[in-house]
Amino acid sequence: MITHTEGESNTSEARAEWAARHPDAVTRELLERDAGAFLHQSLSSPCLSTIAKAEGIWIEDTSGRRYMDFHGNSVHHIGYGHPRVVAAIKAQLDALSFSPRRFTNEVSVELAETLGALAPGDLGKVLFTTGGSDANEVALRIARAATGRFKTISFWDAFHGAGFGASSVGGEATFRSHIAGPLLPGAEHVAPFNCYRCAYGHAGPDTCGLACAKMVEYVLEREGDVAAVIAEPMRAVPVVPPPGFWKVVREACNRHGALLIMDEIPTGLGKTGAMFAFEHDGVIPDIVTLGKALGGGILPIAAVVARRDLDICGDFAIGHYTHEKNPVTARAALETLAVIRDEGLVDRAAKLGAYALDRLREAVGDHPLVGDIRGRGLMFGVEIVEDRKSRAPGRATAERIYYRCLEAGLSFKISAGCVLTLSPPLTIPKDDLDRALGIVTTAIRSETA
Numbered sequence: 001m002i003t004h005t006e007g008e009s010n011t012s013e014a015r016a017e018w019a020a021r022h023p024d025a026v027t028r029e030l031l032e033r034d035a036g037a038f039l040h041q042s043l044s045s046p047c048l049s050t051i052a053k054a055e056g057i058w059i060e061d062t063s064g065r066r067y068m069d070f071h072g073n074s075v076h077h078i079g080y081g082h083p084r085v086v087a088a089i090k091a092q093l094d095a096l097s098f099s100p101r102r103f104t105n106e107v108s109v110e111l112a113e114t115l116g117a118l119a120p121g122d123l124g125k126v127l128f129t130t131g132g133s134d135a136n137e138v139a140l141r142i143a144r145a146a147t148g149r150f151k152t153i154s155f156w157d158a159f160h161g162a163g164f165g166a167s168s169v170g171g172e173a174t175f176r177s178h179i180a181g182p183l184l185p186g187a188e189h190v191a192p193f194n195c196y197r198c199a200y201g202h203a204g205p206d207t208c209g210l211a212c213a214k215m216v217e218y219v220l221e222r223e224g225d226v227a228a229v230i231a232e233p234m235r236a237v238p239v240v241p242p243p244g245f246w247k248v249v250r251e252a253c254n255r256h257g258a259l260l261i262m263d264e265i266p267t268g269l270g271k272t273g274a275m276f277a278f279e280h281d282g283v284i285p286d287i288v289t290l291g292k293a294l295g296g297g298i299l300p301i302a303a304v305v306a307r308r309d310l311d312i313c314g315d316f317a318i319g320h321y322t323h324e325k326n327p328v329t330a331r332a333a334l335e336t337l338a339v340i341r342d343e344g345l346v347d348r349a350a351k352l353g354a355y356a357l358d359r360l361r362e363a364v365g366d367h368p369l370v371g372d373i374r375g376r377g378l379m380f381g382v383e384i385v386e387d388r389k390s391r392a393p394g395r396a397t398a399e400r401i402y403y404r405c406l407e408a409g410l411s412f413k414i415s416a417g418c419v420l421t422l423s424p425p426l427t428i429p430k431d432d433l434d435r436a437l438g439i440v441t442t443a444i445r446s447e448t449a
């Protein structure tokens, strides 16, 4: 039975101390009302703090404390409240605010065409959903229809959404607890790629020769009837795939008749320094899912983009969502894509991300409690360990560092219990990035082994 959660704790000592130092009445009262009104669950209610404003890279709480947001639930590629997206949404509200499903509309069609043109290869047929979990479930249904099979292979520790189908292929303890009950049959899991030797291209006798990719092929072969491999091209922890990993898996899928579905819900649209993270690895999936930042950090919209020849479910329902062709969410997405293009944000993410990794490595790369510094584009992280030899997760240290950063005005997330996960908007001014990196490195340096 799995009941624990990975990541920040709702109840840790560091969190209690932080809360005790911020006793302002307005914040407390709202937190108490939140805790009274909402169903409790890990990692949200009861909440850490309150928010009154979100603008650009900044969030501001109800007592006026401002934080650079290096988490943003991965929605804020273009920052919060981008003026172009806000204006486009307002105009769309006046022009056409809803579209019942049997009718189509100009803006939704334009968005589907734009995404189809943006995606490489033959990825050209689109369906919209309200959230990423649903998009992944649509992708799974298409894979079942295309292959006549129902099994899947995915990674332990991955997250693909909260729905029963999405959490069946997910591998996160939080969503696989005993209260989830039986999940989808045939959802096989393998260990995720996590070999830092391979990831940095080390060669030599101590490398594993892509054993992680070969395990995917092994299971594909042994099962013999897998419909799809579904995975994030880069793990959100963040862990970059070892060079060649996806090529091996792509070829294995082809050999064993399985589709490759890539969940680019957090990584897509430029975050990693490429429009799609899979482009770094020289592969093209059969289906890609997008979401989060697609709505410009304002509205919820996700998308499934499939190979044209996978348009085979015409006689079935695979995702009849009420807001499937909502012109307002579609407008937000279209304008977001235009902002990403016009502001050159994909290249910007690549350049600033490389710069940030260099700076972190220079500043704390040899700190005894830093196990690894890694990432791609503006999705990078610092793994805190108890010591560099054992690489045992430095959970308590990571939490102390986290609250010290929060105190200094920088918000982010801890992944896998000990990885300071830094994912700023692609629009972040360089001096703000420098300031944030300074906060993180000072907080790390104040810890001694």
Ligand SMILES: Cc1ncc(COP(=O)(O)O)c(C=O)c1O
Pocket (backbone or CB within 6 Å): 130, 131, 132, 133, 134, 136, 159, 160, 161, 162, 232, 236, 263, 265, 266, 291, 292, 302
């Ligand atoms: C990789 C990945 N897939 C899917 C989802 C689910 O998206 P949503 O919360 O919009 O359902 C998330 C959300 O965090 C995610 O990170």
